[in-house]
Amino acid sequence: MKAKILIVDDDSAAVEATEDVLTVGGHQVFSANNGVDALRLAEELQPDLIFLDVKMPEMDGFEVCRRLRENPKTSRVPIIMLTGQTSVEEKVKGLEVGADDYLTKPFQRIELEARVKMLLRRTASHSVEKAEPAFSGKTIAVYSLRGGTGVSTVATNLAAGLAQLWGCPTVLADLVPAGGQGGLMLNLLPRYTWADIADKPLSDIDGDLVGTLLTQHTSGAFLLASPRFAKIMNHLTVQQISLVLSLLSRRYHYVVLDLPHDCREATVAALKASQEVLLLLTPDxxxxxxxxxxxxxxxxxxVPQDHIRVVLNQVFTxxxxxxxxxxxALKREVNAVIPYTPEAVDALNLGMPLVLGAHASAAGEVIEELAFQLSAEEHRKAPPAEPSKAWQRAHRRAEQRGPKGLRRLFTQVIPER
Ligand SMILES: Nc1ncnc2c1ncn2[C@@H]1O[C@H](COP(=O)(O)OP(=O)(O)O)[C@@H](O)[C@H]1O
Ligand SMILES: [Mg+2]
Incomplete structure (x- = not known):
């Protein structure tokens, strides 16, 4: 099992050593160097396991452990205390305040790996009882290894479409290093971008800070823009990107990712953190x-198989x-087809997404419908108090198609999960 692990230690060399071992094991690792940050990160990240150093200035590991156990949102996370060589008292006290296990410093690599494996196995069998996180929005990744398949077009239109449908907090996170396409496509000139967290340690990055980086669009959606200079995006660490995405999903109902056409670690981490992965394909x-x-x-x-939807975008005819x-050819079904739409170029040039400026165009209609079908179940099942125009259109389409006939729009209805 690949897990999300938080290391808490004031000694950054110790953090790095532990991190190296765990990263090699394929785990997603985060760190905090004091108790206050540890408590906050534990709540926000909902890690599968925490390594907690006992000796830390200000708030020691025992106190952190006690508070983690007190908070319903973190009360069940497995905790391994890192104790000194000789101290039996420390070990006993650790177990008293609610730690699950301890590891004596300095530890051997295999010892660490064995403990992690054992605790994760133990919790996997109890995972049904795991505390529910406070709120968790839906992250939808749009991706293609090849450029020019319409990833940015679809991501932008989905974000604007979702915001229009439900009027609820929605973000378009533009992770493409190549200079702020998201801003162009929405005709926005963002003041802040991902670049503004490049020099921030993880402990300084929280939901409020991330909120200040967003620029609102007239559709209601917010943009987290990529920097104008491609190089800056590459300075961001996987941890920084993963933390920001995790924070966004705790506050926004929908987080749509415009992903770069690569398989770098950060891109793969973002794909794995998404509940829906739209894989775009052109007809060649x-x-x-x-x-x-x-x-x-x-x-x-x-990347979970059942998160993947293959979408054929007819960028040319x-x-x-x-x-x-x-x-x-694919040995796999195509879940949706976006037809060729000449208006796509104007939409791009004007910075006006199809779902706003040309919702009746072929692609506009299909992407609006895609947004509807990818929406959270609680949204789709009940009409909103004040139905938007977009919702009324989606509702009308659902009535017209009846139980079966979506053939005009899709080769196949996106299957329910
Ligand atoms: N369904 C479509 N019909 C016609 N043109 C499209 C369609 N989808 C995308 N395009 C055009 O294809 C080009 C590439 O789209 P873009 O979204 O920038 O791709 P990517 O992000 O994958 O590189 C743009 O000029 C866009 O307007
Ligand atoms: Mg793009």
Whole structure:
């Protein structure tokens, strides 16, 4: 099992050593160097396991452990205390305040690995009882290993579409280093971008700070823009990016990711943190091949299979492969088809997403419908108190299509989960 692990230690060399071992084991590792940050991060990240150093200035490990146990949101997280060589008292006290296990410093690599494995196995069997996090929005990743498949177009329209449908907090997080496409597509000039957290330690990054980086669009959606200079995005660590995405999903109902066309660690981490992964494909063989490579990569990286939806975007029509040949070529069904739409270029040039400026266009209608179908169940099942125009359109489409007939829009309705 790959887990989210928080290391709490005031000694940064010790943190790094532990982090190295755990990262090699494939775990997602976060760290805090004092008790206050540890408590906050534990609540926000909902880690699967915490390593907690006993000796820390100000708030020691016992106190941190006691407070973690007191808080209903963190009361069940497994905790391993890191104690000094000789101190039996420390070990006893650790167990008294609610630690699950202890590890004597300095520890051997295999010892650490064995403890982690054992505790994670133990909690996996109890995971049904795990404390529910306070709020968890839906993260929707849009991705393609090849550029030019319409990832930014779809991500931008989904975010604007979701915001219009439900009028609830929605974010478009633009993770593409190549210079702020998200801003262009929404005709926004963001004052702040991801660059503004590049020099911040994890302990300074919280929900409020992330909130100040967002720029609101007229659709209601917020943009977390990528920096104008590509290089800056590469300075961000995987931990910084993962923490920001995690914080966003605790406050926003929908977080849509415009992901870069690469398989860097941060991109893979973002894909794994998403509940929906839309994999885009254009109607040509190179794109089919790239999608197959992507599916292999997802299997290796353990991106959950049931999160993946394959979407064929007909970016061009000339000599295009027919949608019906795709399932055979891909050995996988295509979940939705976005038709070729000449208005897409104007939408881009004007910075006006199709779902706003041209919702009746072929792609506008399909992406609005995609947004509806990817919405949280509690949204889809009950009409909103004040139905938006977008919702009324989605509702009308649902009535027209009846129980079966979505054929005009999709090769197939996105299956319910
Ligand atoms: N369904 C579509 N019909 C026509 N043009 C499209 C469609 N989807 C995207 N495009 C166009 O394709 C180009 C690439 O789209 P973009 O979203 O920038 O792709 P990516 O982010 O994958 O590189 C843009 O010019 C966009 O307007
Ligand atoms: Mg793009």
């Amino acid at each position: 063989l190179a794109s089919v091949a790239a999608l197959k490579t992507t599916l292999d990569m997802f299997e290796e990286e353990e 000339r000599n295009a492969l027919e949608p019906k040949v795709m399932p055979g």
